[in-house]
Amino acid sequence: MRASKLYAPTLREVPAEAEIPSHQLMLRAGFIRKAAGGVYTYLPLAWRTLRKIEQIIREEMDAAGGQEIAMPIMQPSELWKESGRWEVFGEEMFKLKDRHGREFCLGPTHEEIITDLVRNEVRSYKQLPLLLYQIQNKYRDEIRPRFGLMRGREFIMKDLYSFDKDEAGLDISYKKMYDAYTKIFSRCGLVFRPVEADSGAIGGSNTHEFTALAQTGESEIAVCTKCDYAANVEKAESTVLYPEDETELPLEKKATPNTKTIETVIEYLQLPIEKSIKAVAFQDEKDKLICVFVRGDHEVNEVKVQNAVGAISLRMADKEAILAAGGVPGFMSPIGLRKGTVVIVDATVMEMKNACCGANEVDMHYINANPKRDFGEVLVKDVRLMQKGDACPHCGAPVQITRGIEIGQVFKLGIKYSSALRATFLDENGREKPLIMGCYGIGVSRTMAAAIEQYHDENGIIWPRAIAPYEVALVPVNAKNEAQMKLAEKIYAGLQQAGIEVLLDDRKERAGVKFKDADLIGYPVRVTIGPKAVEEDKIEVKVRKTGELVYFTEENYEEGIK
Ligand code: ATP
Ligand code: MG
Ligand code: MG
Ligand code: MG
Numbered sequence: 048m049r050a051s052k053l054y055a056p057t058l059r060e061v062p063a064e065a066e067i068p069s070h071q072l073m074l075r076a077g078f079i080r081k082a083a084g085g086v087y088t089y090l091p092l093a094w095r096t097l098r099k100i101e102q103i104i105r106e107e108m109d110a111a112g113g114q115e116i117a118m119p120i121m122q123p124s125e126l127w128k129e130s131g132r133w134e135v136f137g138e139e140m141f142k143l144k145d146r147h148g149r150e151f152c153l154g155p156t157h158e159e160i161i162t163d164l165v166r167n168e169v170r171s172y173k174q175l176p177l178l179l180y181q182i183q184n185k186y187r188d189e190i191r192p193r194f195g196l197m198r199g200r201e202f203i204m205k206d207l208y209s210f211d212k213d214e215a216g217l218d219i220s221y222k223k224m225y226d227a228y229t230k231i232f233s234r235c236g237l238v239f240r241p242v243e244a245d246s247g248a249i250g251g252s253n254t255h256e257f258t259a260l261a262q263t264g265e266s267e268i269a270v271c272t273k274c275d276y277a278a279n280v281e282k283a284e285s286t287v288l289y290p291e292d293e294t295e296l297p298l299e300k301k302a303t304p305n306t307k308t309i310e311t312v313i314e315y316l317q318l319p320i321e322k323s324i325k326a327v328a329f330q331d332e333k334d335k336l337i338c339v340f341v342r343g344d345h346e347v348n349e350v351k352v353q354n355a356v357g358a359i360s361l362r363m364a365d366k367e368a369i370l371a372a373g374g375v376p377g378f379m380s381p382i383g384l385r386k387g388t389v390v391i392v393d394a395t396v397m398e399m400k401n402a403c404c405g406a407n408e409v410d411m412h413y414i415n416a417n418p419k420r421d422f423g424e425v426l427v428k429d430v431r432l433m434q435k436g437d438a439c440p441h442c443g444a445p446v447q448i449t450r451g452i453e454i455g456q457v458f459k460l461g462i463k464y465s466s467a468l469r470a471t472f473l474d475e476n477g478r479e480k481p482l483i484m485g486c487y488g489i490g491v492s493r494t495m496a497a498a499i500e501q502y503h504d505e506n507g508i509i510w511p512r513a514i515a516p517y518e519v520a521l522v523p524v525n526a527k528n529e530a531q532m533k534l535a536e537k538i539y540a541g542l543q544q545a546g547i548e549v550l551l552d553d554r555k556e557r558a559g560v561k562f563k564d565a566d567l568i569g570y571p572v573r574v575t576i577g578p579k580a581v582e583e584d585k586i587e588v589k590v591r592k593t594g595e596l597v598y599f600t601e602e603n604y605e606e607g608i609k
Contacts, residue, residue, distance in 0.1 A: 048517065050552040050561075055092050057564060067263045069499035070195030072508050076567045085192025085200030089492075092568060095516040096495050097203065101182050103234045103513065104205045104489060107227040113178040113207050118160045120184060124150035126159035130467045141186045141200075153186035158464045158486060161208045165482065166470035172212040175472065175482075176220055180207035182491060194263075196496040197452065203491035210465075211483045212474060217459055224457045224487040228257050232454065235494060236511025238501055239454065242268050243278040254458040257489075258451035259497040266451050269433040273444035280433045280448065452497045455489040502592075508569030509592050517550040519608060520570040524558040524577035535576045538586070538604065545605050566591065572608055 055077035065071040073079045078093035089097060105115065124142075127133035133140075133152075141153040154160070161179060169177065185204045192200045209220035225241065232239045237259050244256040256279055258266055270277045436445045465471070465481040474480050495514070502509040512518055519542060523535040535551060542549040550570065552561045558577070565573045575587040585598045588607055599607040 048550045050550055050554050050564075053092075053550065054090060055568065056090075057567065064193075065195065067194050067197070067500065068503050069197065069263075069496040072499055072503055072567070072569075073195055073496070076507060076564075076569070079195065083200075085189060085198065087196065087199065087201075092516040093495065096510070096514050097491060099514045100235060100491055100494055101203075101205070104182065104231055104491065107231045107234075108178075108180050108205070108207060111178070111223045111227045112176070113180045115181060116179050117181050117183065118154070118157050118164070120154050120186070121151050122154050122157075122160055124152065126163050126468070127152065130159050130162075130464055132159070139187050139189065141188050154183075155185055155187045156204075156486075156488070157181070157206055158208065158460070158484075159468070162464040162468045162470045162482075162484070165210055166465075166468055169210065169470070169472055169482065172472055172474050175210055175212045176216050177210040178207060178220060178223075180205060180487075194496070196492040198265075199492065202493065205489040205491055207487045209485040209487070211485075212472065212480070213483060214461075217461070217483045217485055220485050221457060221459055224485070225255060228455050228457060228487070228489070231489065232257060232259070232494075235498060235514050236502075237454070237494070237498060240268065240270065240277045240451065242266075242270075242451075243276075244456065254456060256453045257455035257457075259454045259494075259501060260449060260451045261497060261500040262450050263500050264450040264452035264497075266453050267448060268451050269437070269439075269446040269448055271439035271442060271444055271446050274439060274442040276439045276441040276446075278433070452493065452500065453490070454494045454497050455487070457487045458485060460484040460486055503569070506563070507567035510569045510571055512571045515548075515569065515571050517548045517570055519547055519549040519572045519574055520552060520565040520568070521549050521574045522552045522558070522561050522565060522576065524575060526553055526555045528581075530581045531576050531578075534581055534601075538574065538576065538601075541605060542608065545609070547605075547608060574604070574608070 057077050058075045061071045061075055065074055073093065076092070077090055078096075079087045079089055081087055108115070121143075124133055127136070136152075136155065140155055143151050143153070145151065164179075165177065169175070182203065182205045184201055185206075186201055189198055189200055192198055196202065207224065209217065209224070211217045211220055229241065239257055239259045241255045242258050244254050256266065258264070258268055258277075258279070267280045268277055269280050433446060433448070435448045438444070439446050461483060462481040463484070465484055470482050471479045472482055498511060498514060499508050502511060510516070521535055521539055521542070523531040525531055532553070535553075539549060539551045552565065554561065562573070569591060571591050573589040573591065575589065577587070579585040579587065584600045586600065586604045588597045588599060588604070589595070590597070597607060
C-alpha cells in the first residue's frame with residue numbers, strides 16, 4: 048500500500064467526547080469515523096486490524112471444532128417471545144416492524160435463532176457435540192454508548208454456541224472454548240485474565256469473562272495476590288448500577304404485584320429466592336438496574352435510590368398500623384451499596400422486630416444498619432463488592448482490585464433455551480432430552496480498542512505485530528529524491544515478496560510529518576530511507592515499541608525486519 052493512496056484522514060483536534068486513548072487515537076489516526084452515537088464506520092486501517100483479529104479467532108474456533116455460519120441479523124419476535132426474552136431484554140433491544148406489522152429485532156445475540164435452527168435439525172445424540180459460530184454485527188441500544196468502539200450500539204462479535212448431550216460434554220466444549228480464548232487473546236498480544244463471573248444462583252465455574260487489563264476498563268476485578276483466583280467483583284451477571292441522581296421509582300407502575308413481571312425479573316436475575324414476592328420495584332434500564340423486592344403483607348408506597356450514599360430507602364404504606372404494633376415503617380439499606388445490588392425486604396419481619404435509632408420517627412433511616420442484626424430476615428444480597436485486602440475464596444490470601452475490559456465471555460447455559468424452545472434429541476436409550484448448551488462471545492471491535500488501551504504512548508498507537516494494519520512503514524525521507532525513492536521501491540517490492548505487510552510512505556511531505564504519522568498510526572516497525580541508506584548502505588529500522596534503532600544493509604534488512 049502507498050500512503051499517497053491510503054484513505055486514513057488524520058485529525059489534529061480530537062472531539063471532546065473522546066475520553067479514552069483508544070477512542071481518541073482511532074479518530075486521530077484515521078481508523079474510524081462516527082456515523083451516529085455508538086455507530087462507526089471502520090476506515091481501511093481499522094478494517095485491516097479487525098480482519099486480522101477475526102482471522103485469529105476463525106483459526107482458533109475452527110481448530111476447536113467450530114463451524115462457521117452466518118445467521119440473520121434481523122430476527123422475528125416470535126422466537127424471543129418463546130424464550131421469554133422479548134420483554135426482559137427491554138430497551139436494549141432495537142425493535143422494528145415490517146410493512147405487515149410483524150415485529151422483529153436487530154440481533155443483540157443469537158441464542159434464540161440458533162436454538163430454533165438446531166431444534167428442527169438435530170435429532171440424535173450421534174450428531175453431538177455441535178459447535179456453530181459466526182462473526183457479525185450485533186445491535187444493542189446501550190443506555191450509554193461511549194468510549195468509541197468500546198461500548199458501541201453496533202459492534203462486531205464472534206458468537207459460538209455449543210450443543211452437547213450431557214453435562215460432561217458441555218464441560219469439554221466449555222474447556223475447549225476457554226482454551227481457544229486464551230490462545231486468541233495471547234496471539235493478539237493482549238495482557239488479560241480469565242475471571243470468574245458467576246451470575247446469581249449459578250456457581251463460579253459456570254461463566255468466565257476474559258478481561259483485558261486496563262485502567263480505563265469498565266470492569267472491576269479482584270485478583271488474588273497468591274493463587275490464580277480472579278473474579279469480577281460484581282458477581283451478578285445482571286449488572287446493577289446506581290443511577291447517577293437520586294431516582295424515584297414510580298411504584299404504581301413498577302411495584303404493582305404483577306406475578307408475571309416478578310417472575311420474569313427473578314428468572315432474569317437468576318435469584319435464589321422463592322417466587323412468592325409481593326411487590327417489586329425494578330428499574331430495568333440495563334445499566335442502571337436496581338431491584339427491590341418486598342415480600343410479606345405490607346404495601347410499600349415509596350422506594351428511593353439514593354446514589355449519593357449508596358442506599359435504598361422505602362416506606363411502608365400502612366405506617367400507622369406498623370407503628371402502633373411497635374414496628375418500623377421505613378427502611379434504609381446499609382449505605383455503600385453498589386453495583387449488583389438486589390435488596391429483598393421482608394415486610395412482615397420488619398414490622399415485628401426492629402426498634403432502634405429513632406423508632407418513633409415516621410421516616411426510619413437505618414444508617415449503617417446491619418441487615419442480619421437489625422432486620423432479621425431482611426436479605427441484602429451480595430451488596431458489598433469484594434474489596435482490596437479481602438480474603439481470596441480459594442487460598443485466603445488478600446486480593447487486589449484492578450480494572451479491565453470485558454473482551455470475551457464463555458457461559459454454560461445448560462437447558463435454559465433448549466427447554467424453553469423445546470430443542471431436544473434422542474439419547475442412547477431413545478429417550479428425549481433437551482440439548483445442553485453453552486454460548487461464547489468475543490467482542491471483536493472491542494478487542495481492537497482494548498489493544499490500543501494497552502499499547503499506546505503520547506505519540507500514538509503501538510500495535511502488537513499480529514494485529515497491526517501493516518507491519519512496516521517504509522519512509523523515504525525525501526520523496527523527491529530519486530535515489531531514495533528508487534531504493535525505497537526496491538525494498539518495498541522485496542518486503543512484499545517476503546510476505547511482510549508494508550506501507551510505503553511515498554507522500555511528498557516533510558520527513559517529520561511522515562515520522563509523526565507512522566508513530567501515530569502505530570506500525571510496529573519503521574524503515575527509513577535517507578541519505579545514509581543511499582550513500583552508506585545503512586538502512587535504519589526503528590522499533591515502535593522500544594524506540595530502538597537498528598541498522599541493516601541492503602543485503603540483510605529482510606532478516607532484521609522479520
Ligand atoms: P458488557 O458487560 O460490557 O455490557 P456484555 O456482558 O453485555 O458486555 P456479552 O453479552 O457477554 O456482553 O457479549 C459478548 C462480548 O461482546 C462481550 O464480552 C464484549 O466483548 C462484547 N460487547 C458487548 N457489548 C458490547 C458493546 N456495546 N460494544 C462493543 N462490544 C461489546
Ligand atoms: Mg452489556
Ligand atoms: Mg458483561
Ligand atoms: Mg458478558
